[in-house]
Amino acid sequence: xxxxxxxxxxxxxxxxxxxxxxxxxxTHLIPYAAGHEAIRQGRKHLTVYRxxxxxxxxxxxxxxxxxxxxxxxxxNPGVGSLHRLRDAVENxxxxxxxxxxxxxxxxxxxxxxxxxxxxxxxxxxxxxADLPTVNPNIKEVTCPFTGETFAAVPAIRPDVTIIHxxxxxxxxxxxxxxxLGVQKEAVLAAKKAVVTVEEIxxxxxxxxxxxxxxxxxxxxxIAEVPGGAHPSYxxxxxxxxxxxxxxxxxxxxxxxxxxxxxxxxxxxxGPEAFATHGRKHGKA
Amino acid sequence: MDFTPTxxxxxxxxxxLRSDFVCFVGIGQPSAACNLARLTHAxxxxxxxxxxxxxxxxxxxxxxxxxxxxxxxxxxxxSVPEMFRYWLQGGRIxxxxxxxxxxxxxxxxxxxxxxxxxxxxxxxxxxGGAPEIAAHCGEIFITMKLSPRGFVDRLDFFxxxxxxxxxxxxxxxxxxxxxxxxxxxDLCVMEPDAQTKELAVTSIHxxxxxxxITAACGWPLKFAANVAExxxxxxxxxxxxxxxxxxxxxxxx
Numbered sequence: 001x002x003x004x005x006x007x008x009x010x011x012x013x014x015x016x017x018x019x020x021x022x023x024x025x026x027t028h029l030i031p032y033a034a035g036h037e038a039i040r041q042g043r044k045h046l047t048v049y050r051x052x053x054x055x056x057x058x059x060x061x062x063x064x065x066x067x068x069x070x071x072x073x074x075x076n077p078g079v080g081s082l083h084r085l086r087d088a089v090e091n092x093x094x095x096x097x098x099x100x101x102x103x104x105x106x107x108x109x110x111x112x113x114x115x116x117x118x119x120x121x122x123x124x125x126x127x128x129a130d131l132p133t134v135n136p137n138i139k140e141v142t143c144p145f146t147g148e149t150f151a152a153v154p155a156i157r158p159d160v161t162i163i164h165x166x167x168x169x170x171x172x173x174x175x176x177x178x179x180l181g182v183q184k185e186a187v188l189a190a191k192k193a194v195v196t197v198e199e200i201x202x203x204x205x206x207x208x209x210x211x212x213x214x215x216x217x218x219x220x221x222i223a224e225v226p227g228g229a230h231p232s233y234x235x236x237x238x239x240x241x242x243x244x245x246x247x248x249x250x251x252x253x254x255x256x257x258x259x260x261x262x263x264x265x266x267x268x269x270g271p272e273a274f275a276t277h278g279r280k281h282g283k284a
Numbered sequence: 285m286d287f288t289p290t291x292x293x294x295x296x297x298x299x300x301l302r303s304d305f306v307c308f309v310g311i312g313q314p315s316a317a318c319n320l321a322r323l324t325h326a327x328x329x330x331x332x333x334x335x336x337x338x339x340x341x342x343x344x345x346x347x348x349x350x351x352x353x354x355x356x357x358x359x360x361x362x363s364v365p366e367m368f369r370y371w372l373q374g375g376r377i378x379x380x381x382x383x384x385x386x387x388x389x390x391x392x393x394x395x396x397x398x399x400x401x402x403x404x405x406x407x408x409x410x411x412g413g414a415p416e417i418a419a420h421c422g423e424i425f426i427t428m429k430l431s432p433r434g435f436v437d438r439l440d441f442f443x444x445x446x447x448x449x450x451x452x453x454x455x456x457x458x459x460x461x462x463x464x465x466x467x468x469x470d471l472c473v474m475e476p477d478a479q480t481k482e483l484a485v486t487s488i489h490x491x492x493x494x495x496x497i498t499a500a501c502g503w504p505l506k507f508a509a510n511v512a513e514x515x516x517x518x519x520x521x522x523x524x525x526x527x528x529x530x531x532x533x534x535x536x537x
Binding site for chain 1: 337354361413414415453457
């Protein structure tokens with residue numbers, strides 16, 4: 001059953017060195033505050049999963065938290081490269097990282113298989129593509145009914161999935177709306193789930209019976225962190241800070257500039273720093 | 285009105301889009317072309333972004349595939365597994381519109397690495413949705429600036445399959461979809477030969493010479509038997525495109 005606690009406690013209790021961690025969010029609702037807390041707590045040797053690693057994993061890789069990354073598209077959307085990811089892959093700084101690379105369809109199916117308690121996912125994929133030649137975790141399976149060959153990948157089963165959501169009620173039920181990405185599947189595929197939310201309310205007064213709710217018994221810990229998805233966004237709370245993504249490019253490009261930025265904006269800050277981006281203080 | 289080669293590319297890429305298309309939109313140049321078409325001659329085109337937004341009508345171009353604008357203006361928004369399983373693999377999408385870092389003469393694309401995979405000279409973002417978009421959409425348009433670095437004799441990595449080794453390679457792999465049918469650049473439009481599937485120039489943009497095109501391509505590029513001149517951008521096309529870019533610039537600054 002979900003425990004409502006501080007972000008410091010949630011990360012300290014749920015994330016261990018060496019864990020397989022999925023911090024999902026498809027442009028929307030990326031758990032920046034939680035990732036920054038993991039950096040502050042000095043987590044090391046993580047295997048991190050994400051379909052679309054962006055600045056958050058760039059920051060975690062640059063701060064030496066990551067040994068291995070499993071992903072399907074790694075970039076600063078509409079801007080360019082992840083320079084810390086590239087520096088780690090191309091030059092081994094601050095440490096060499098292993099990459100396991102897939103397509104979006106493979107990762108989405110692999111989370112879905114994990115949530116469904118299956119060992120692998122199959123799909124019509126990678127036809128004529130080179131990734132199966134460099135990723136030994138892409139194999140083939142034959143349909144027992146038709147004989148057709150499909151791509152197969154292992155299910156993703158994280159030790160902990162971390163997401164940011166809109167609301168939780170006091171019982172620990174969690175509300176997601178807007179672009180949902182793969183967060184529901186990632187939570188249900190994981191042993192533990194940490195959720196940060198914009199606000200904790202007495203009751204989730206949703207108008208639709210089909211609204212996406214993660215019931216309290218699927219979540220381990222919940223922390224209220226208004227603005228916690230910034231510079232990504234929270235539907236109905238604040239917009240995507242596109243200017244931040246553009247400004248990140250020169251910061252991420254240079255090692256010293258990056259380290260100085262992380263010291264000032266992450267290491268010497270706490271989760272409360274995100275509140276300036278939330279609805280009550282920032283633009284709606 | 286005067287126009288830039290990039291404007292010509294976006295406009296030439298927008299023109300073949302129709303209102304009855306269901307289009308899976310890549311970010312960047314494809315997104316500009318698809319929204320220009322929607323704002324001009326194809327108002328009912330269904331635009332789908334891989335973030336799960338279906339029939340979206342953004343007022344400004346999104347910086348990413350999941351900007352809030354896409355969800356706010358969509359008919360419906362589905363989860364990412366649903367998008368790739370039911371809608372893409374399910375065969376519900378008629379056209380995929382892609383860009384890339386490198387392309388070869390059979391319209392295979394590389395957005396993964398320059399150099400060897402294990403010791404890359406440049407690590408690119410990766411395939412994202414492209415490998416399965418290229419397989420499952422009814423047909424594929426590609427838009428890229430023509431340059432020797434982008435249009436290469438041999439790809440460093442096959443991120444997504446176009447026509448493979450050419451000829452009937454797609455059919456031999458069991459693909460029933462058409463694959464790339466059009467490549468729109470800033471200098472010309474190319475289409476695959478009906479038999480060999482090798483790209484050939486079918487239309488040259490105004491003021492561009494064959495020599496310019498040949499010099500900007502990394503393989504000995506063929507020209508079709510009948511090469512048209514691309515009509516210059518109309519005032520309406522340019523006005524709508526520039527207004528779209530200006531709204532986008534203001535929104536993201």
